[in-house]
Amino acid sequence: MRSRDTHKHSLWYIFGLLLTAAASLGLLATVQIFQFTTAGKLLFVLYGLDIGFSLCIGGFALLQYFSKKSLYMRFVAWAFFSATILRTIAFIGMRPWVVNLDPAVIESWLRWAWFSSANAFAFLLLLSWVVPYITQRFKLSSFFGLVVLSTSVYLSILIPTASVALFDLHFPHSVWLGFTNLWEFIPGVVLLITAVSFMRKDHEWRDEPFFFWITVSVVLLAFSHIFFMSRSVALSDNSYTIALLVKEVANIVGMLGVVVSMWQILKNTERNQDALVSKNATLSAIEAELNEALEKTKSQKREIQQQLNEIAKAHAQDEAMLNSIGDGVVVTDDRGRVIFANPALYSLLRLTPQQMLGKAIVKIMPMLDAHGHLVPERRRPFTRALESGKQIHSLTGYSYQRTDGTLFPASITTTPIHMQDRVIGAIGIIRDITHEKAIDEEKSSFVSVASHQLRTPLTSINWYLEMLLSGETGTLKHQQKEYIEEVHRSSRRLVGLVDDLLNVSRIESGKLSIRPEKIHPVQIITDAIKEVQPLLNTSQAHITFSNTSRSIPQMFLDPNLFHELIHNLLTNAIRYSPHDTASIITVNARVIDVTKKQRHEHLKKSGKYVVFSIEDQGIGIPEEARPQLFQKLFRADNAMHAVAEGTGLGLYLVKMIVDQSGGTIWYTTEEKKGTTFFVAFPEKGMTMKKGEKGLAQYE
Incomplete structure (x- = not known):
């Protein structure tokens, strides 16, 4: 131009x-x-x-x-x-x-x-x-x-x-x-x-x-x-x-x-007039487009306003629903800061909204374990849910501390909030189980008293049955002997159940004592294998245990408690192994060294550990049963189908013994192929704990 x-x-x-x-x-x-x-x-x-x-x-x-x-x-x-x-x-x-x-x-x-x-x-x-x-x-x-x-x-x-x-x-x-x-x-x-x-x-x-x-x-x-x-x-x-x-x-x-x-001005004037006419036409077209866009915008605005009204209505309904829940409800953002809490939680924690909103939930609610020790933040329900993106159920063995120093037992279910494949927060349901815990303690006390009262006559019954079976009172006919043997087996199972109930009561009430002694764990494992031999003879399973006494040092262990947890794990492995085909139960013990460079998934602190493992080729543990595996009285569906008899107390007792003695227990499993349980103690052994009594079966 x-x-x-x-x-x-x-x-x-x-x-x-x-x-x-x-x-x-x-x-x-x-x-x-x-x-x-x-x-x-x-x-x-x-x-x-x-x-x-x-x-x-x-x-x-x-x-x-x-x-x-x-x-x-x-x-x-x-x-x-x-x-x-x-x-x-x-x-x-x-x-x-x-x-x-x-x-x-x-x-x-x-x-x-x-x-x-x-x-x-x-x-x-x-x-x-x-x-x-x-x-x-x-x-x-x-x-x-x-x-x-x-x-x-x-x-x-x-x-x-x-x-x-x-x-x-x-x-x-x-x-x-x-x-x-x-x-x-x-x-x-x-x-x-x-x-x-x-x-x-x-x-x-x-x-x-x-x-x-x-x-x-x-x-x-x-x-x-x-x-x-x-x-x-x-x-x-x-x-x-x-x-x-x-x-x-x-x-x-x-x-x-x-x-x-x-002349140039005239030409420019004509050109400008033409341009003005063209621009006027363009502006008219733009005006029409703008008017059309304005109408669309108004329509969209009305739709958005309607959607906002619906969202506000849904929000009001959700908030009213959450406020009406009797349990405490708290919602956090992706950094664990409180963005909503219902009145029940304010009342439970004795806090005001100003004291909670915008604060980190792990700071507001310190979590303590059964021994009164502060649980690290990375192991708390909200932190785990935000990091893993999975729902977390906390066990009932934990308590929470208010800002005034008082404690209350609670169970928490924490669910992550997902949006576009990203965790944007978490919602937690906090239930105060003080009343339930009191009832449970009363029940445990009743069970303890009842079990103790049952144990004395059962002991006498067993003693007399053993006298009859030994022939001291005379020779029994074959059919009579079979009847008495069946009664004796049932009596022994009843004694075992009573002992388990007593042990659970003592552990939950904190009365169980832990008295470690310097012993060799290999000998206790060997003795436990011999004790389960009669049960092993009724199945097609075979136990292998290599003598690794040279590599396993002597440790401070409570002989009775260590024997009990090994015995329970062996019994479970035998009971849930296949009965129609041969299988192998592998017992192993080894020393591992956990360092900052060589981390372990389940052992968080650095140091040497002695890890005991019992591997079976049995039915395995279903996916849906794994979160509740160590809960009291729980049995998986496939376990009840395979073995009708069972109390659901064995693994619960093992878990409680390991936790209270300073150890760690975990497992790996594959359904229909088998399970391996691992029990690890620091190289020095169990943690001593003062109490009134030991395990019932060793009294």
Whole structure:
């Protein structure tokens, strides 16, 4: 677009130059026709044309100033208006009623008018770039600078030029290099400086037609002053007339700039009108689209508002439902900070919303184990649920501490909140089980008393049955012996059940004592294997245990407790092994070293551990039964189907013994392929615990 406009301007410039040349030749031909015989009439005509052209060009420059607010155009307009005023004075001097005056007066009048108009025109054009520079450089008020400088220029031009005209009239002309009127060099040089200054304004003098032709006009005027007026010795001589002709050519050039600019303005106006029509059409289309979009936005806003109302309604219903729950409910964000809690939880913890909201749940509810030790934050239900993304059920053996220091037992079920495959928080249901725990303690106390009362007569029954079976009271018939043996087996199972109930009661009440002794665990394992041999004979399982006494050190273990947990695990392995096919039960013991570099999934503290494992090839543990495996009285469905008899106390007792003696128990399993139980103690052995009694079966 820029190159196209430049091409058009170049064509106009060439056309203008050709027109200028034609006008110049025409004026010169006119001069030849007149042959200067009618110089007075010619001067009169030329002055009239000069006034008319200057007035038109000045008026157009003034319009340019008002439209573009260009300070340059203001001075161009002033220059042409000033020249118009002063040349009008000269024009008046050519009127008939003035011509009759003294010729010397007329000569001075015309010379003063000519020279003053030339200097005023030249210096005002020079000011068009000097004044903006000075006001910008020295930060002067533009109005103040214009008034002061313009007044100074007028005074400095009009007075000296009058003196110069009079001086030039009364004194002979001096000749210098063929030039007789050296004063004409002043406006000529000033106009040349002005033209050069215009040309230095980057591309503005070329891109703007009016500015371009004014610059060309200024060059022609400078040419007329330097090469023609400087050689003139009289108002009507050839040099003076040619200078006037060149000046009119310059005016024609200026008018050409006016015409070209007017034509360009008209074309731009048409183009702008077309663009405006196009833009109006575009704006109308955009307006229609915006109106359509506005309607859609309003519709979407109504839908969103309706959805928000539904969400608010659902939120109010959910909040009312959560607030009506008797158990404590707490919701956290993905960093474990409380964002909601129901009144039941505030009441349970004896806290206010200000004390809970925004706080970390692990800080608000410290968790203690059965021994009163603080549970690490990474092992608490909320932390585990947020990290694993799975639901966590806390066992009932934990208690929680309020800010006032009081404790209360509670069970917590923590469920992670998922959104787009990412955990964004967790919700916990906290139930105060103080009442249930009291009932359980009463039940345990009752069971303990009842079991103790049952144990004495059962012992007597077993003693008498053994006497009968031994033949001390006489020989029994075969059928009688079978009956008594069945009664004896049932009595022994009943004694075992009573012992288990007593042991559970003692462990849960904290009355069980743990008395470690320095013994070798391999010997106890060997003894336990021998004791389960009768049960092993009824199945097709086989126990393998390599003697690793050299690698397993002596440890501080409670012999009875260690024997009981190994015995229970062996019994379970035998009972749940296949009865129709041969299988192997593998017993192993080994020492492992847990370090910061060699971590263990279940052993968190660094150090050496002795790990005992019992692996069977039995029925395995179903996925749904694993979270409840160590709970009291729990038996998996496949276990009840495989072996009808069972109390669900064996693994519970093993878990309680291991936990209270400072050990760790875990397992690996695969349904229908087998299970491996692992029991680990620190290398030093069990933790001693004071209590009233040991296991019931060892009393």
